[in-house]
Amino acid sequence: MTGPVTLTTYDWVPQSPRGHVRDLRVRWLLEEIGRPYRVETTPLMDKTPEHFAQQPFGQVPFVRDGDLVLFESGAILLHLARDTPLLPGGDDGARVLQWVIAGLNSVEVWAMFWVVAKLFRKDDEAAAREAVLLGQRLGQLEAALAGKDWLVADRFTVADLLMADILRIPAAHGFLDGLPGLQAYLARATGRPACGKALADQMAHWAEADRRRAA
Ligand SMILES: N[C@@H](CCC(=O)N[C@@H](CS)C(=O)NCC(=O)O)C(=O)O
Structure with a gap:
């Protein structure tokens, strides 16, 4: 269409x-x-x-x-x-799907647990626990991106667009401090016009x- x-x-x-x-x-x-x-x-x-x-x-x-x-x-x-071009075919397409689902299911969900505890419920104890788990996920994502500009096939795809948008809230609350790779990745993606x-x-x-x- x-x-x-x-x-x-x-x-x-x-x-x-x-x-x-x-x-x-x-x-x-x-x-x-x-x-x-x-x-x-x-x-x-x-x-x-x-x-x-x-x-x-x-x-x-x-x-x-x-x-x-x-x-x-x-x-x-x-x-x-x-x-x-944001959704290639073949094996790279499958990898993009994988990262889209990982963004939603393995990163955004942890960011939302923290958001709900800290910002909605204002429960600092619960938020501190969620912050540890979210921090772990973000560290793991930083490791997965090591040496790469983008998640799949050296090019910006829909998986990067989604992952970057998901990272914006954690970034705004300091979760990317100490994760220079993720900071650079986020800046690369969100710097697009x-x-x-x-x-x-x-x-x-x-x-x-x-x-x-x-x-
Ligand atoms: N999994 C849904 C989440 C949608 C979602 O949480 N939307 C928010 C706005 S960003 C909303 O409508 N919140 C109000 C509510 O849940 O009643 C998606 O990705 O589209």
């Missing part, structure tokens, strides 16, 4: 998640591949039956691509990256949401 993609995110979010809402990774990929898209919104506060009909957990993002509606950011990225554009667009979206609320 080559027509515009419709990407749905929230109509508004508080300050703290701004820049980290997962529509960012989808925007980033769409910018990388030059695919046109428009952004629609669904209410954060009063979630609608229409929202749950498209995203069974009442979360964002979800996209419409032609007749196809997809939720789960990893699935969305893999779908949109198909037939583009498509990432900067996606981030600026998401922040503009929330600024516009504030203006609408104030009006």
Whole structure:
């Protein structure tokens, strides 16, 4: 499919998640591949039956691509990256899938355990335990990336886009201090113009949401 993609995110979010809402990774990929898209919104506060009909957990993002509606950011990225240089074929394609799943299942999940303990529950003891586990995972990822610019086949793929986005929250809270390889990897990925554009667009979206609320 080559027509515009419709990407749905929230109509508004508080300050703290701004820049980290997962529509960012989808925007980033769409910018990388030059695919046109428009952004629609669904209410954060009063979630609608229409929202749950498209995203069974009442979360964002979800996209419409032609007749196809997809939720789960990893699935969305893999779908949109198909037939583009961001998702090679053959064995390298399998390795990209492996790293996409590792990002979601072996790194992001540990980052989220820490986020929930520290930022949502404000339970410092639990957060300290989660921090140790997250730190281990990040150290292991740094070792896996040793001597490499990118995760697979010496080129930027959808796996790097996702992994870098996942690393942004740990990085913002100091978890990459002492991990120079991961810091350089993250800077390499997020320094791409498509990432900067996606981030600026998401922040503009929330600024516009504030203006609408104030009006
Ligand atoms: N596994 C899902 C997670 C989606 C997710 O956690 N979305 C957040 C925004 S980044 C959300 O909708 N949070 C509100 C909620 O869970 O009610 C994905 O990757 O798409």
